[in-house]
Amino acid sequence: MPGLLEDEELGGRLGTTHILSRGVQEAPRLRQGFALTLSYALIGAAGRVVIPITVQQAIDHGFTAQGVRMGFVAVLCAIAGTAVVIGTLGQRAAVLRLGRRSEGALYDLRVRVIAHIHRLSLADHSDERRGALVARVTSDVETLAEFFQWGGLAWLLDGALMLIVAGVMLSYDWLLALIAFAVALPLVWVLRMVQSHLGAAYDRARSRNADLLGAVTEVVTGAETLRAYGAGPVMAARTRVVAKQRADAFVRAGTIGAFLFPSGEVFSALTVAAVVGVGVARGTAGGLTAGALVGFVFLTYRFLEPIAEFTEVLDQTQTAVAGLRRLIGILDLPIGPPRPTSPRPLPEGPLSIHVNDVTFRYRSRGEVDDDEPVLTGVSVMIPAGQQVALVGSTGSGKTTLGRLLARLADPLAGQIALGGVPLTFVANEELRRRLVVVPQEPFLFDDTIASNLGFARPGSSLGDLERAVAALDLDEWLATMPEGLQTMVGERGSQLSAGERQLVALLRASVADPDVLILDEATSSVDALTEVRMARALERLAEGRTTIAIAHRLSTAMRADRVLVLERGRLVEDGAHGDLVAADGRYAELFAAWVSSTSTDAD
């Protein structure tokens, strides 16, 4: 299978503009009504230049050499007050609209990604990738949320503000405005430079931070081993070194960051000085009034404020785009086997299984496609109701064959039919109802036994569940549980023993009441009592169903109607246990090795 990493790189090759347009496409709510939001933002920005304009007007026309024109100032202030209120309302409306829409869009996106991940093939769900998949739904969507709460808002409001301020400055005095822009321009460059150093420094600090958390976790999880070997002090010293490295990294990042905000200050001072100098030097000749110059000084601060914020926002924007890119990488991953467009119903009752010349190979991980197939030309006909054991050494392909039968993947060549209907024509819902897989290490949800059983058939009553327990002869076991069916099983079922988790999984399968049962036998050791219970429950469960047991214990094979032996992806032997032992082939060999390893005799 292509690893997620490769697929993320696939997303990585897409340009930023492409990612953004895909993002809007995946979350159409963002685009709807954006023009109105932008208009509100412009009104809000206009409200924020009211003060400089008021000061300018008051100085030029209110406080004349002849004295103060109170009437004018009063009218001016009334207009200004109204403008401030309107501007405030505009800004508020813009923020609220953007907030509602972005949160809605992120919710949509999150649910889409969750749905997509659920439908990815099992091969994309390996243990190593789980963290990455969870991170897509949590932290990657969170970077987008943070962006909208701060960066997106800044783009909108500050962008509008800079536009309006620049317009007003140009209207006062275009030459002075251009000078102000020119002096302020290097700020962008300085900030970008500081930013890039800062970004690298923070990356380093974050990675040192992860190191520290890892080291502390090791001290806690390895407490017993550390104690047993007296390695505590050494480990503590090691952790102190990591803690120091982390502190150093953050101090360094902080020091660089300390220059970010003040550089804006320095440029404000330079720009104001330049504006005053040039303004005064040109004098009234250029038509510049005292009020306009004072207003200009105020506007300069307003103009530079967003620049400083923009540079920080740019960094955040990059993080958000990277998050979006990873999300799109997930959405672009092909989902598991395609569902049929015109499904055909399965016949009622027990189902036969027909495997016809099946070959399968896992998609290679980006390297050359020369891996040996996991299964080669496997053909077998299993009549309805037969109990079959699938044996073979590790890597022989028995687990893979089980997966193909459950259509968790499709064969590369050949066909599998259930009750005469090719799997590719069976609707997913029907397939899952009629065929159930009990995996080797059954997963239980951190909930009650009852809800874990009910998962197989939503809407089952407690009575249904109790009947299922009785049918597998497990009521005696259930009685040992502190709260019966309402017992919490703990995270991954940790409150139960490995054997008990298996029992719950068998019960869960029986609640589903399928016609075909695929059982990947557990390898973990269980105690004698549970072992006996499990064997009995299995026998009951298998009754009247077509059962394929991927057998790790040959005792299971001994009990089956028929044994299939796989060897390097090929079906090498097929027959009853006794016949195969007598035939003195591969199975006989496996059986002999097993007998000697479990020998009870002392010699």
Next chain:
Amino acid sequence: MVAVAGSSVFALCTVASAVVLRWVIDHVIDPSLRQGHVGTGAVLAGMGLVIGVGIIRAGGVVVRRTWAGIAHWRIAETLNGEVVDRLVDQPVSWHQRRPSGDLAARGGVDVDASVDVLSPLPFATGVVLLVFVSSIWLLVIDVPLGLFAVAIFPVLIAINITYQHRVDRFYTQAQSHLGDLSAAVHESFEGVQVVKAFGAEERETERLSVIAARLREARTSAVLLKGSFDALLDAIPALANVALVLLGAFRIRSGSITIGDLASMIYMFTLLVFPLRLIGFALSALPHSLAGWGRVREVLDEPVEPDPGASIRRAAGDVGVSFAGVSYQFEVDRPVLSDIDLVVARGSTVALVGTTGSGKTTLLRLAAGLLGPDSGEVAAADGARAIVLQEAFLLGASLRENIAFGGEFGDEEIWAALDAAEGRDFVEDLPRQLDTEVGERGVSLSGGQRQRVALARALVRRPTVLLMDDTTSALDPATEARVVARLRDALSDATVLMVASRPSTIALADRVVFLNDARIEATGTHVELLVANETYRSIMEAFELDRTTPEGV
């Protein structure tokens, strides 16, 4: 202190910049553009003042932020170290009573939370000074206008605190919903095989989307609240400024103030809004910080419990390990071991056999000195004791470090230990051999390989007492038998106590101790017990049923 000084410089220069602005308006702009004449000297002086004050103010910020950062992270470093020291000083029983995720959080994120309150401190000091000095200055310029302006400050601060308080509730809610979502998503993806097996993909997505909707709701509320308050906090100073222009007009007409006075007051106001907002922010972080600090203190304030290893006596001459009347329980009235009497001869190999919960592992832990008995006495022969636990714990470090594990051993010794643990072959196949990093950033080893590394860690110490908790169960039976046989050669003087479950392995022991229900039910050789003890026989049969097919045969 340097940070506070820097912050004060910033505060004073902020006020100074307003003073400068007034001077520039009154002495440069006003004369030149309204009266038409101004000296070049005044213009240059004005420009110089603006730039000079700007640079000093910026310098203050740099100093404050740098030194605040240093103080913040050095304190964090010290706390990290103190918590970790305490964690390694506490015995295993102390650790067992606490969830490991919680303990790890105390040494990491809780430390960070508790020092978070430190960074804004110098800044807060600066802001208080700023508010104080600027208030005085506003009053000096003009008492009526100054009073009006100063009256606005408390209003702004009050609104700010109200806002932080209210918005925090939503953020806390959102944070907890995010935690729920994260846990639920993790579980759902982890159980994807079950989800798929029962065709529950859509149902699961539906279930998770309900949690995601709660998160959305909390956060939308926060954003809406923030939007409204932001607007309010922008509008109040703006309206106050409009009022200042109006009031200022009266004062200018009466000749009490100049245009420069008025403009600089308005400017002062604009500058103050931002610092005042940050004060609210810093205050809101306080409860979170205090909670983190409390959790860190809990670990640091707890006394270190005595080391149970110290209670182990020195065994006499030919005794390897002995237990005399030993009892142990985790909970009241649920004995894990009661009244155990056992003497293991030096140099012999003993297999501990029993069902789950029969106390085998606890017996090993007592012998290792990881737990102390509630009553009775444990004694062991002089020299190194090494225990190999069922779950091999490996550090995210090189194989060499994992085997040496804090001790000083040469490569020769390490390879010899790997030899005895049947681990040489797989290590030799690794590209960097002993330098191979394991764990998250390095290669991931199989269960059997991890166990062999853990075993080598024990063997390299040439222990006189070796304790193994079903250590070799992840190996295939043939390898397991080879390892156990080799151990007897490599450590001929050592006393070996091993929990075992394969009949073929148990048969290799000199003696079998059969534990049942917290007591020793029988001891003897494997064959003797098979003949004499019915329970033992039935357990052996169950173990036999449970055997897996040999791998790679």
